[in-house]
Amino acid sequence: MGGGEYSISSATFPTYFLKHLDDAEQIRLQARLDSVLFSDLFGRELGLSRRFVGTEPLCPVTALYNEALLEILPPRGIEVTVIPRKTDSGGAISASSVRRSWVAEDWEALRRLVPPSTERFLRDQESRPIWERLRRSSGRH
Structure with missing residues (x-):
């Protein structure tokens, strides 16, 4: 749920x-x-x-x-x-690091942080409104 x-x-x-x-x-x-x-x-x-x-x-x-x-x-x-x-060579994986990589369109970094299904969604046009909102956001989360 x-x-x-x-x-x-x-x-x-x-x-x-x-x-x-x-x-x-x-x-x-x-x-x-x-x-x-x-x-x-x-x-x-x-x-x-x-x-x-x-x-x-x-x-x-x-x-x-x-x-x-x-x-x-x-x-x-x-x-x-x-x-x-979950960790990678850089330490603990955080939602903030995923958001930063996504907004920067750093697909190589994202590939190390998320599973393939998540990467596919983040690259898909369906996720674009979320991406736009994150780019404009100044908050912590």
Whole structure:
């Protein structure tokens, strides 16, 4: 099931989308709020029993979010499974590095970062509106 517009909401977790972050307590509070809303609104309604997250060696905000999920969800009956992040010779692969390579149309770099099916989609005209939006974006995510 896809997360759609909810995955992480700028309404409940605005600091996730800011480039410069210096208030760890604010981030922690918003991460906890988003985790509680996920559990109480989606977990209960959809009967979810597990949420998957990747390890986060690169982004301190996402790492705090993962910590909040690990704290909030299990007592509410949702197991959190942490999956090791995929790496390449340059270290951990991040969505940010994929977006940067894609916007720059660096197909060689993308080939090292994503599976062939994703590369095909990113090269396809169907993905062009997303590419255009990313080129205009100044946010972190």
